[in-house]
Amino acid sequence: MTAILNVLLSILFLISSLSGSIQEEQLQIRMRRNWGFSSGTGSIQGNFTIMASGPEDLTQVVFYIDDQIIGEVDESPFDHRFATDDYPLGPHQISAIGTTASGDELVSNLVQVEFVSADQGWQAAGNIIIPLVVVILAAIGLAVIVPLIFTRGKKEQLPAGAPRSYGYYGGAICPKCSRPFSRHIYGLNLGLHKYDRCPYCGKWSLVKRASKEELEAAEAAEIAAAQEGIFEPQISEEETLRRDLEDSRFED
Ligand SMILES: [Zn+2]
Numbered sequence: 001m002t003a004i005l006n007v008l009l010s011i012l013f014l015i016s017s018l019s020g021s022i023q024e025e026q027l028q029i030r031m032r033r034n035w036g037f038s039s040g041t042g043s044i045q046g047n048f049t050i051m052a053s054g055p056e057d058l059t060q061v062v063f064y065i066d067d068q069i070i071g072e073v074d075e076s077p078f079d080h081r082f083a084t085d086d087y088p089l090g091p092h093q094i095s096a097i098g099t100t101a102s103g104d105e106l107v108s109n110l111v112q113v114e115f116v117s118a119d120q121g122w123q124a125a126g127n128i129i130i131p132l133v134v135v136i137l138a139a140i141g142l143a144v145i146v147p148l149i150f151t152r153g154k155k156e157q158l159p160a161g162a163p164r165s166y167g168y169y170g171g172a173i174c175p176k177c178s179r180p181f182s183r184h185i186y187g188l189n190l191g192l193h194k195y196d197r198c199p200y201c202g203k204w205s206l207v208k209r210a211s212k213e214e215l216e217a218a219e220a221a222e223i224a225a226a227q228e229g230i231f232e233p234q235i236s237e238e239e240t241l242r243r244d245l246e247d248s249r250f251e252d
Contacts, residue, residue: 027054027061027098027106031113034081037121043114045084045121050094052078052108057101064095084115147186147197171215172207174198178225180218183207 029052036046052061052073061078063071065087071080078098091114098106116124169183172194179200187196193206210218 027052027058027096027108029053029063029094029096029108029111031094031111036084037116037118037125039124042112043116043121043124045116045118047081047083049079049081050096050111052080052096052098054078054098054106055100058098058106059101060099062097064097065092085118087115089115089117143186143188147184166215169194170209172196173210173214173218174201174203174207175205176203177201178218179222180210180215183209 029050031044032049032051033044034047034049036044036048038044038046050063050071052058052063054061058076058078059074061073061080062069063073063080063082065082070082073080078096091112094111094113096108098108100106164180164182166180166182169185169187171180172183173180177198177200179198181199183194183196187194187207190206193208195204196207197204
């Protein structure tokens with residue numbers, strides 16, 4: 001198996017080095033964006049550099065937009081910067097002609113581009129970026145808001161030590177009230193930890209999946225604590241206020 005792979009790899013290497021040596025004979029140009037807009041499909045606006053590469057003995061490169069000479073470079077690196085705004089909007093061909101020390105003339109590949117206005121560029125960029133940002137914000141919003149809505153003020157009243165299954169996300173021990181609970185699908189994953197809400201005390205904390213032994217110990221501690229009366233159902237602030245109001249009605 002590895003032998004076949006090795007043969008394949010060496011064939012690939014041979015092909016690539018062959019095509020590499022052929023390309024070295026030619027003049028190649030490519031474009032780099034310094035700033036501005038590039039659609040990825042040829043529509044560009046802003047400041048760009050045309051970079052030419054050719055044989056070792058390349059002595060001069062002349063850069064063209066269509067038939068117009070836009071720059072001449074007599075030493076390496078054979079790069080030329082230009083701004084699309086200096087030329088008419090619309091489709092253009094970018095190319096270069098190189099000269100070697102031995103006097104050979106090399107014609108580069110053609111790069112097809114379309115110069116667009118800054119407005120068009122930003123509009124096109126906005127068409128891509130704005131929906132993306134909206135989708136990302138919506139996803140973040142859902143991940144944060146949905147669990148808050150569904151868990152707001154809701155506390156489970158599971159008797160201490162009651163048997164429970166911890167489910168797919170595993171059990172965790174609440175660092176605030178020390179009771180074991182099942183981790184939720186909506187908890188935010190942070191490495192091995194989840195930012196999750198304890199259903200008993202309602203507090204959010206960073207919890208990691210607890211081992212079976214740790215959970216059993218926490219359950220046992222829960223039973224012991226219950227016997228000491230720590231988990232007497234607590235009355236919420238609202239409830240206390242409501243009871244106070246009801247009491248005050250009968251005072252007059
Ligand atoms: Zn808790």
